[in-house]
Amino acid sequence: xxxxxxxxxxxxxxxxxxxxxxxxxxxxxxxxxxxxxxxxxxxxxxxxxxxxxxxxxxxxxxxxxxxxxxxxxxxxxxxxxxxxxxxxxxxxxxxxxxxxxxxxxxxxxxxxxxxxxxxxxxxxxxxxxxxxxxxxxxxxxxxxxxxxxxxxxxxxxxxxxxxxxxxxxxxxxxxxxxxxxxxxxxxxxxxxxxxxxxxxxxxxxxxxxxxxxxxxxxxxxxxxxxxxxxxxxxxxxxxxxxxxxxxxxxxxxxxxxxxxxxxxxxxxxxxxxxxxxxxxxxxxxxxxx
Amino acid sequence: xxxxxxxxxxxxxxxxxxxxxxxxxxxxxxxxxxxxxxxxxxxxxxxxxxxxxxxxxxxxxxxxxxxxxxxxxxxxxxxxxxxxxxxxxxxxxxxxxxxxxxxxxxxxxxxxxxxxxxxxxxxxxxxxxxxxxxxxxxxxxxxxxxxxxxxxxxxxxxxxxxxxxxxxxxxxxxxxxxxxxxxxxxxxxxxxxxxxxxxxxxxxxxxxxxxxxxxxxxxxxxxxxxxxxxxxxxxxxxxxxxxxxxxxxxxxxxxxxxxx
Ligand SMILES: Nc1ncnc2c1ncn2[C@@H]1O[C@H](COP(=O)(O)OP(=O)(O)O)[C@@H](O)[C@H]1O
Ligand SMILES: [Mg+2]
Numbered sequence: 001x002x003x004x005x006x007x008x009x010x011x012x013x014x015x016x017x018x019x020x021x022x023x024x025x026x027x028x029x030x031x032x033x034x035x036x037x038x039x040x041x042x043x044x045x046x047x048x049x050x051x052x053x054x055x056x057x058x059x060x061x062x063x064x065x066x067x068x069x070x071x072x073x074x075x076x077x078x079x080x081x082x083x084x085x086x087x088x089x090x091x092x093x094x095x096x097x098x099x100x101x102x103x104x105x106x107x108x109x110x111x112x113x114x115x116x117x118x119x120x121x122x123x124x125x126x127x128x129x130x131x132x133x134x135x136x137x138x139x140x141x142x143x144x145x146x147x148x149x150x151x152x153x154x155x156x157x158x159x160x161x162x163x164x165x166x167x168x169x170x171x172x173x174x175x176x177x178x179x180x181x182x183x184x185x186x187x188x189x190x191x192x193x194x195x196x197x198x199x200x201x202x203x204x205x206x207x208x209x210x211x212x213x214x215x216x217x218x219x220x221x222x223x224x225x226x227x228x229x230x231x232x233x234x235x236x237x238x239x240x241x242x243x244x245x246x247x248x249x250x251x252x253x254x255x256x257x258x259x260x261x262x263x264x265x266x267x268x269x270x271x272x273x274x275x276x277x278x279x280x281x282x283x284x285x286x287x288x289x
Numbered sequence: 290x291x292x293x294x295x296x297x298x299x300x301x302x303x304x305x306x307x308x309x310x311x312x313x314x315x316x317x318x319x320x321x322x323x324x325x326x327x328x329x330x331x332x333x334x335x336x337x338x339x340x341x342x343x344x345x346x347x348x349x350x351x352x353x354x355x356x357x358x359x360x361x362x363x364x365x366x367x368x369x370x371x372x373x374x375x376x377x378x379x380x381x382x383x384x385x386x387x388x389x390x391x392x393x394x395x396x397x398x399x400x401x402x403x404x405x406x407x408x409x410x411x412x413x414x415x416x417x418x419x420x421x422x423x424x425x426x427x428x429x430x431x432x433x434x435x436x437x438x439x440x441x442x443x444x445x446x447x448x449x450x451x452x453x454x455x456x457x458x459x460x461x462x463x464x465x466x467x468x469x470x471x472x473x474x475x476x477x478x479x480x481x482x483x484x485x486x487x488x489x490x491x492x493x494x495x496x497x498x499x500x501x502x503x504x505x506x507x508x509x510x511x512x513x514x515x516x517x518x519x520x521x522x523x524x525x526x527x528x529x530x531x532x533x534x535x536x537x538x539x540x541x542x543x544x545x546x547x548x549x
Contacts, residue, residue: 168395170391170393170395171395171397171398173353173356173391173395174391174395174396174397174455174458175397175407176353176356176384177351177353177384177388177389177391177459178384178385178388178407178408178411178412178458178459178462179381179382179384179385179386179408179411179412179462180381180407180411181381181411184411188407188411189397189407192398192399193397193398
């Protein structure tokens, strides 16, 4: 009797989360379809101007996409190598003492609210960049990239570390018995063996960088433009959604519905990346089971 | 004290000599005061019940116990008359010259070729790799089975083939001694027989120390047999003596299958 109640409750919880997910996707897709009645898909996907809130409206999503990519690439340049090196250090070389410091530090890093990262970017990183490159604006992609990069180091590090630790000890012993140094064991056996897991962690990290919202809204600005210059302001897809959601755009208008189209595009991108990451992980699991 | 029968080293210095070797894991002693001579180009088998310290003792010969933080090794292990545990000795160099084959095949997730080439590559071999790989695979009696698919993943081989690949991989470094820890324990009888035949051929060029809990195997392939029990060496001598005329009662009980 008691068990049936618990079982029922658990089922309800599972059903609820599934329903919520389905609901979100339905709303997202529905509103996006309505949006595409007013704006041709081709214009949305290929247009190079994004000005839905102005008198002369343009609905090309590429500037937002470019803003998201610029920040994500910058963040990856920082977080992927640092995350991977941290993982290698943790799993292969660190003593128990070093691990005891590094692991909690990473967890704290992962626990900092993203809004704090945003203000850290605006009030600390940006002034620092301006000292080095005085022409940098108050809002710029670089500053956002740096904090987003720091933000996703823990993700990359902990997932890579899992992948590295999953490499069987017997492989390390095999390499050592052939006269390999610890460095050779790491670079020639362990890392190649963990490669698919490491790539999965990279993809997931980049996916998080693209989806990151708060820090880029605060630090990167609100200027949708296609640029590769990290010292300029940009607007990411996420930041645009925040701008419209919080602003006074009347609901039910095509301007308002842009956020669903952009949100849907974002959803597709991160979903694809997460799937790709899962694919790599599955391949990796197959190998050692 | 252990009973040691005549060990014929042919007048030359032995390939290896353990002198009063003890190994502890933390405060737990796993090997106690074992002294044993390994003559060149011979096969020495270490037998004894599970947990008696065979693997631990074997790992002393190529300093693999260094990798277990709690392990401490006392005594001397002489290789070319030099103690392997002297501080100035580089364990990496030791492992280049004393190879090891493990209980379970552990090929790298690389191609067959790259597995065999691994050792020569990291050890700065500057000759022609393909002949070295071929020669090693031939010595391991695997060449005929893999010569047309060297680029395939090592994981596509059967367990027995993988173990011979691991032997080829160890031989490719051209060690003087090959240590084997129950190399056939995870293999079927046919694969096991191939490994045994192989060991028989390998002693032409190499000195082999092999751990086995299979007494028939020890009897078939080894020249000398050491019986360990609870971390101690009980009896050591020519295999034929150990199996037919052991001096110690416990040895006789073990080789006749009355315990262990
Ligand atoms: N890494 C280790 N840490 C602690 N104790 C160990 C370790 N390896 C082996 N031992 C212990 O040392 C003893 C000898 O083990 P081992 O050398 O593996 O025996 P064998 O190979 O003869 O079965 C056993 O009691 C075992 O539990
Ligand atoms: Mg063992």
